[in-house]
Amino acid sequence: MPHKHAVAILFGIIIGVLAGAVIGWIGGTPVHAVAWIGTVFLNALQMLVIPLVLAAVISGVLSAGDIRHFGTVGGWTVAYYLVTTGIAVFIGLVMVNLVQPGVGVDMAGATEVPETIAGGEGAGATDFINAVLPPNLVAAAAETKLLPLIVFALAFGVALVAVGEPGRPVAQFFTGFNEAIMKLVIWLMYMAPLGILGLVAGRLGEAGGGDALIQQVSAVGWHVVTVVAGLALHFLVLFVILRLVTGRGLQYLVTMLRAVLTALATASSSGTLPLTMEGVRENRVGASARRIVLPLGATVNMDGTALYEACAVLFIAQAYGLDLTLAQQGIVFVTATLAAIGAAGIPEAGLVTMVIVLNAVGLPLEGIGLLLAVDWLLDRFRTATNVWGDAVGAAVVDNFLQRQGGKAPLG
Numbered sequence: 300m301p302h303k304h305a306v307a308i309l310f311g312i313i314i315g316v317l318a319g320a321v322i323g324w325i326g327g328t329p330v331h332a333v334a335w336i337g338t339v340f341l342n343a344l345q346m347l348v349i350p351l352v353l354a355a356v357i358s359g360v361l362s363a364g365d366i367r368h369f370g371t372v373g374g375w376t377v378a379y380y381l382v383t384t385g386i387a388v389f390i391g392l393v394m395v396n397l398v399q400p401g402v403g404v405d406m407a408g409a410t411e412v413p414e415t416i417a418g419g420e421g422a423g424a425t426d427f428i429n430a431v432l433p434p435n436l437v438a439a440a441a442e443t444k445l446l447p448l449i450v451f452a453l454a455f456g457v458a459l460v461a462v463g464e465p466g467r468p469v470a471q472f473f474t475g476f477n478e479a480i481m482k483l484v485i486w487l488m489y490m491a492p493l494g495i496l497g498l499v500a501g502r503l504g505e506a507g508g509g510d511a512l513i514q515q516v517s518a519v520g521w522h523v524v525t526v527v528a529g530l531a532l533h534f535l536v537l538f539v540i541l542r543l544v545t546g547r548g549l550q551y552l553v554t555m556l557r558a559v560l561t562a563l564a565t566a567s568s569s570g571t572l573p574l575t576m577e578g579v580r581e582n583r584v585g586a587s588a589r590r591i592v593l594p595l596g597a598t599v600n601m602d603g604t605a606l607y608e609a610c611a612v613l614f615i616a617q618a619y620g621l622d623l624t625l626a627q628q629g630i631v632f633v634t635a636t637l638a639a640i641g642a643a644g645i646p647e648a649g650l651v652t653m654v655i656v657l658n659a660v661g662l663p664l665e666g667i668g669l670l671l672a673v674d675w676l677l678d679r680f681r682t683a684t685n686v687w688g689d690a691v692g693a694a695v696v697d698n699f700l701q702r703q704g705g706k707a708p709l710g
C-alpha cells in the first residue's frame with residue numbers, strides 16, 4: 300500500500316532540494332549555520348539503520364520460507380550485483396575514453412591527499428576477514444559496519460528456521476520489531492523536506508556558495524561532466540533493465556524518488572536505507588527479496604561508485620599524460636568493481652577504496668588531490684545512482700523468484 304502522504308512528501312523533498320540549493324548558492328558560507336537541521340534528520344535516519352538491518356534481514360530469511368528459496372534469493376542477488384556493477388564500470392570507461400577529461404589538466408591544482416585516504420593502501424586477507432566476520436558484533440555495529448551485522452542476521456535467521464517450533468516466538472518478535480521500525484521510518488519521512496533543505500543548503504554553504512562552487516568545478520569541469528553524464532546514462536540503463544525484466548516503470552521510479560533524492564542530499568546509501576526500504580515496500584516488492592537485497596545492496600552494490608572510480612582513475616592517468624593500455628583498463632575494470640564492493644555506504648567512501656585501483660595500475664596516489672575539491676558533489680550523484688541500483692535490484696530479484704514460483708509474501 301502506498302503511504303497516504305507519499306506524494307505530498309515527495310513534493311516537499313523536491314522543494315527542499317531546490318530551496319536548499321538556492322539558499323546555499325546565494326547565501327554562501329553563513330548559510331552553513333543551518334546545517335544542524337540536516338544533522339537532526341540524518342542522525343535520526345542513521346539511528347534506525349542498525350535495528351532496521353538486523354530485524355529486516357532476519358525477517359527476510361524467515362519470509363523466504365524454506366532455506367532453498369533463501370539460497371535462490373542469494374544467488375540472483377549476487378548475479379544482479381555483479382552484472383549491473385560491471386555495466387556501470389564499462390559505461391564509465393567508455394565515457395572517460397570518449398571525453399578524455401584529464402588531458403591537459405594542470406597538476407598544480409592538486410591538493411594534498413589526507414592520510415585517511417592514502418592510508419587505504421595495502422588491504423590484506425585479514426582486513427577482508429575482519430570486514431565480514433569481526434570478533435565483536437557490537438563494536439562493528441557501533442562503527443555502522445553493516446556487513447558483519449548482515450552476516451550475523453542471515454545466519455541467525457537460518458538458525459531460527461532450523462530450530463522450528465521453539466524459535467517461533469523469536470521469529471514473531473523480529474517480524475513485529477521490523478514493522479515497528481518501518482512505522483518509525485514513515486513518521487520520520489515527514490521531517491525529510493526540512494531536513495534535506497538543511498543538508499543541501501548547509502553543504503553548499505560550507506563549500507562557500509555558488510561562486511566558490513563554480514570555481515571548484517571549473518578546475519576539473521570535464522571530469523564532472525563525464526561522471527554526471529555517465530551516471531545519468533547508467534540510471535537510464537537500470538530503468539531499462541527494470542522495465543524489461545519486471546515490466547515495472549515510471550510508477551516504480553516515482554515511488555523511489557524520495558529515497559533517491561535523500562541519497563542526493565545525504566551522500567550515504569546506509570543512511571538512506573530506511574527510505575529505500577519504505578519505497579520498495581510501497582512498490583509491493585516481495586518481502587524476502589527486499590529485506591535481503593536492500594541491506595546487502597546498501598553496503599556492497601554500488602554502481603555509481605564503480606562508475607566513478609573507473610572515470611576518476613583514467614582521468615588521473617590522462618592528467619599525468621599516461622595512456623593506459625587495454626589490458627590495464629581491464630585491470631581497472633576488475634579492481635573498480637572490487638573497490639566499489641568494498642566501499643562503505645557512507646560519504647566519500649569511494650575515494651578511500653580508489654587507492655586500490657590506482658595501486659593496481661601503478662598510478663600515483665597524489666592524483667586524487669586533483670579530485671578532492673569536487674568529490675563531495677560527485678559523491679551525491681553516485682550515491683543516488685547506488686540507491687536506485689539497489690531499488691531496481693530488489694524488483695528484479697523478486698521477479699526472478701516469482702517466475703520460479705518461489706514463495707514471496709508481500710509482508
Ligand code: ASP
Nearest residue numbers: 567568644645647648649
Ligand atoms: N557515498 C557513497 C554511498 O554511500 C559511497 C561512495 O561512493 O563514496 O553509497
